[in-house]
Each structure stands twice: as C-alpha cells, then as structure tokens.
Amino acid sequence: MNKTIQRIAWAVAIVAFLVGLVGLYQRLAFGHQVANYGSYVPWGLWVAAYIYFMGLSAGAFLFSTLVYVFRVERLEKIGKLALWTALVTFLAAAISIWLDLGHPGRGWRLLTNTNFRSVMGWMSWFYSAYFLLLLVTLWFAMRTDLVACAKEPGLKGAVCRFLTFGRTDLSDAALNRDRRILRVLSTVGMPLTVAFSGGAGALFGVVGARPYWHSGLTPIMFLVGALLSGGALLTFIVTVWGPNRGTSEHRNLVIFLGRVTLGLLVLYILLEWAEYSIALWQAVPAEAASVRLVLFGPYWWVFWIVHLGLGVVLPLLLLAFAGRRPGLVATAAALVAITFLAVRVNIVVPGLAVEELRGLREAFHGPGLTFDYFPSLAEWLFFLWVAGLAGLLFLIGYSLLPIVRPTKEVA
Numbered sequence: 001m002n003k004t005i006q007r008i009a010w011a012v013a014i015v016a017f018l019v020g021l022v023g024l025y026q027r028l029a030f031g032h033q034v035a036n037y038g039s040y041v042p043w044g045l046w047v048a049a050y051i052y053f054m055g056l057s058a059g060a061f062l063f064s065t066l067v068y069v070f071r072v073e074r075l076e077k078i079g080k081l082a083l084w085t086a087l088v089t090f091l092a093a094a095i096s097i098w099l100d101l102g103h104p105g106r107g108w109r110l111l112t113n114t115n116f117r118s119v120m121g122w123m124s125w126f127y128s129a130y131f132l133l134l135l136v137t138l139w140f141a142m143r144t145d146l147v148a149c150a151k152e153p154g155l156k157g158a159v160c161r162f163l164t165f166g167r168t169d170l171s172d173a174a175l176n177r178d179r180r181i182l183r184v185l186s187t188v189g190m191p192l193t194v195a196f197s198g199g200a201g202a203l204f205g206v207v208g209a210r211p212y213w214h215s216g217l218t219p220i221m222f223l224v225g226a227l228l229s230g231g232a233l234l235t236f237i238v239t240v241w242g243p244n245r246g247t248s249e250h251r252n253l254v255i256f257l258g259r260v261t262l263g264l265l266v267l268y269i270l271l272e273w274a275e276y277s278i279a280l281w282q283a284v285p286a287e288a289a290s291v292r293l294v295l296f297g298p299y300w301w302v303f304w305i306v307h308l309g310l311g312v313v314l315p316l317l318l319l320a321f322a323g324r325r326p327g328l329v330a331t332a333a334a335l336v337a338i339t340f341l342a343v344r345v346n347i348v349v350p351g352l353a354v355e356e357l358r359g360l361r362e363a364f365h366g367p368g369l370t371f372d373y374f375p376s377l378a379e380w381l382f383f384l385w386v387a388g389l390a391g392l393l394f395l396i397g398y399s400l401l402p403i404v405r406p407t408k409e410v411a
Contacts, residue, residue: 240330
C-alpha cells in the first residue's frame, strides 16, 4: 500500500510541477498583472502560501528537536526525515514570498539595508540564519550514513561521496563530537524557530490599523499552527516513507504521532474559538467585520467546509475513534496538513478585505481598487508549481540521500 502511495506521490508532484510552470512563466513574464490582488488587498494567495509552508517547516524542525535535544527514543529514527521535510518546505516558503515581491531581484536588500525597527527586517535575518542552520544540522545528522552510503554504486553513491566533503572518520570520538554538535545546533535552532514562527505572527499582530490581526494571541496561534500543520505533515510522511514500515515499531510510532496531532488540533481549535468568539462578542466594527467575512462572507465554505469540516471534524473523528489504524491516522494527518492552507488564507485576506474608512469601497473605482479578492488562475498555477517543486525535492532527496536507513517492508 505504501509503495502505491509513493508512486502516486511521484505522479502528483510531477504533474503539479509541469502544469504549474504555466503560472511561473506568467509571473516572470507579466509580473503582478496576472494576480487579482491590488491596492486595497495587496496580499493574497502567495503570502498565505508563504506562511503556510513556513509553518510546515517550523513544525517539522521542532519535532526534530525532540530527537536531538530531548532524546525522545521512539522518535530517534525520524530525526533526519523531519529535518529534510523542514528544509524542503522552507525552500517552498522562500520561493513563494520571493516571487511575491514587486522586484524579486532586489530581495537581497532586505539583508544589506535592514531596518531593525521593522519586524520584517528582523525576519529576513531569522530566515537566513534558520536556512543555514538547517543545512548544517541536516549534514551532521546524516554524516555517518553518508559515509556508509558513499560505498554504494551509481548516482546515490556519487552524491553521498560528494556530500561527505572528505569527512569519513567514524571513530567513537568523531561520532561523539557529531552528536554534541548536533545537540548544540538543535538547541540553538529551537528559540530561533520559535522566534521566526511567532515572528511571522508578529508581522501581522503589530499592525494596529488592522484590528483583525492586532492581537497578542496572533503570534501564539502562528506557533501552535506551525506545530499542528508541521506535525500532521510529518505524521503522514512517517506513515508512508518512515523506517521499518510494516512492523509493530512503525505502527506504534504512527499511533504516537497521531495522538500528538490530535492534542495539537484540539489546542488550536480552542485558540481559534477564543479569537473568533471574543471578536464577535466585543463587536469592534473592523475586527468583527473580518470575522463575519470569514464565517458568513461569499467564501464561507473555505472556513466551514475546507477548514472546519475536512480539516478539523473529520480528522478529529478519525484520530479519536480510529487512532490505532495507521492508514486512517495518515489520512487524518494529510487532511489537517493540506487544509491548513485555508487557515492561512483566512488570516491574510479577511484582514485586508474590509474598508478602513466608511464609504471607501464606493469612493474610487479602477483596476486594483476592490475589496473583493479571489486568487486568479495564474496565482493558483504558481502555487501548484511551488507545491510540485517541494514534492519533487522531497522525493528526490529521499531517493538519493540516507534520510531513512533501508529496511525491509513487511507485505
């Protein structure tokens, strides 16, 4: 069954990448003219995709720290898988926000001309540090297996030989040094990941002109959302690509991750309930208008059907009543991870899609002067390309790198 899902994953990733190339071409050739956002709603699907993929990355990395910092033995064999997932989803997030810029070629100026009084300025440095830390941490996590893999014939062996960078020492002293370095890197990575994950929420939370975002709870929801979506994605990945598939050890690991996902899902729903119910109860006009837009606006189905139905109720039922069946745990986890994009869209767009001054909607008319936003076909295609690219990178890395030690799958 896992082999079938893996083949389907290859097919879906390839098709998404190829079809999405149309969206990439349109973005590069015509710029922002192909997007449906404008002056009133300047952020759209691509910004939502950025915080979605970044949350997946942060959540996956924080799960890896349970292995390398807290030494949770039952998760020991999925540490590299979590790090690789974190790296791939980070690259997807970086590409999404990079090509959302009006002039992507000037993106480097975020680092060379940083305004450190700006949260966005700090985030550019946090992301750069996180990317470098991910690369180095993953290398130290794989180094021992890279040396063993370097002896294999073919492309995989060649890749492993190159990535050892001549470091082939497998003495006890060298291995102990690697473990110490790995623990230090993961320890440093924890507050860094919390900072940029919560910092992404702070990017929204500090905007006082947007009451829907302006809350001390916003960074916390971003962090919990990252743990939930990243943990759910990792649960699905471990079920299909994890070590010792078909054994009781693998089954118990999937069940454990499913329980963690269930707990995080309940916690996130409590936070979401608090955020929405208080906003409606206190009825601050701009904030309540955004919440009503989410719940009862023209795209109500994004919240009620995609997020609440497919992303909350169905996974809750599967995890609560069928949590000992790995296949159903994986289904529930995949639903949570995929539909969490709806949560990110419902954070970005409704906060912008309400008029800041009464009558502004009718005062001016023209291209981009509208509060009614829905992603264009080009935006969806570009997102599809980024998701396909991330999927292909994951699958290629899984095939060529010693992410998981080879094991015999039980039929």
